[in-house]
Structure formats: C-alpha cells, structure tokens
Amino acid sequence: MGGHHAEPYKVPHPSIYKVENVPQLVEVKNALGRQGLCDPWLRNEAWRYEKKAFGTHGARLNTFLFRGLGVGFCAFLVTIAAEYAMGIGKGQGGHGHGHGDEHGHDDKKHH
Structure with missing residues (x-):
C-alpha cells in the first residue's frame, strides 16, 4: 500500500x-x-x-477527467481480443437469439 x-x-x-x-x-x-x-x-x-x-486548474481537471483512460482502453482491447479468441459473440447477430426457434413461437400464437 x-x-x-x-x-x-x-x-x-x-x-x-x-x-x-x-x-x-x-x-x-x-x-x-x-x-x-x-x-x-x-x-x-x-x-x-x-x-x-x-498545477493549474485546467491541469487538475484534465487529470481528473482522463486518469485511467489508457488503462481502461487497454482493458477494452484485451476483452475484445479474448472474446474473439474464444468465439464469444459470433453468430448472435440475428433476431430471436436466445428465445428458441421461430417456428416454436408461431405454434404458441396459434394455440
């Protein structure tokens, strides 16, 4: 510490x-x-x-607003790379993902 x-x-x-x-x-x-x-x-x-x-008021303001921005951006890039490497997020661009297949929903509407 x-x-x-x-x-x-x-x-x-x-x-x-x-x-x-x-x-x-x-x-x-x-x-x-x-x-x-x-x-x-x-x-x-x-x-x-x-x-x-x-420092000046502007310098303190810049430090307050942008402290950690570089580390955060690097963490963002690592997360994107890890998701890409593990195949997370691929094939989920269509409608209805996670809700079962579309025909099952149509059958429920008619009954």
Whole structure:
C-alpha cells in the first residue's frame, strides 16, 4: 500500500500559504474589506493556487477527467481480443437469439 509519494510524505507548514501571494484572493480580501467584512479562513484557499505543487486548474481537471483512460482502453482491447479468441459473440447477430426457434413461437400464437 505504497501510494504515490516518497516515504515519509512531508506535509507543508500552513504558514507558507499566504493570501498576499495570490492575486485572486487579494481581490476577494479587498472586496470583503470594502464591505467591512473579513474572512479569517481565506488563507485556507491559497494552496489551490500553488501551481508548483498542484498545477493549474485546467491541469487538475484534465487529470481528473482522463486518469485511467489508457488503462481502461487497454482493458477494452484485451476483452475484445479474448472474446474473439474464444468465439464469444459470433453468430448472435440475428433476431430471436436466445428465445428458441421461430417456428416454436408461431405454434404458441396459434394455440
């Protein structure tokens, strides 16, 4: 159960994240200040803008959407190859497969 980080994983100290280093958060802080408000938890959002550690929003979105796509596609190809090799799915293109023969159904309708 190793994970993706070198052991031991070092958690960064929260003091490295500053509102002043993030222009978007400075804008929020100033807008709140104009209304006489203050958000003491605003610093907790600063990590989201740390491009070095977490990448951009678009990069995180791409990772979220496409993580595992290559492995999934390979599994799909292996499944198709296995079905082809075992003959699964051959000759099942017609109507009524798995329902008996068509004459048997006609006989039941007439009785």
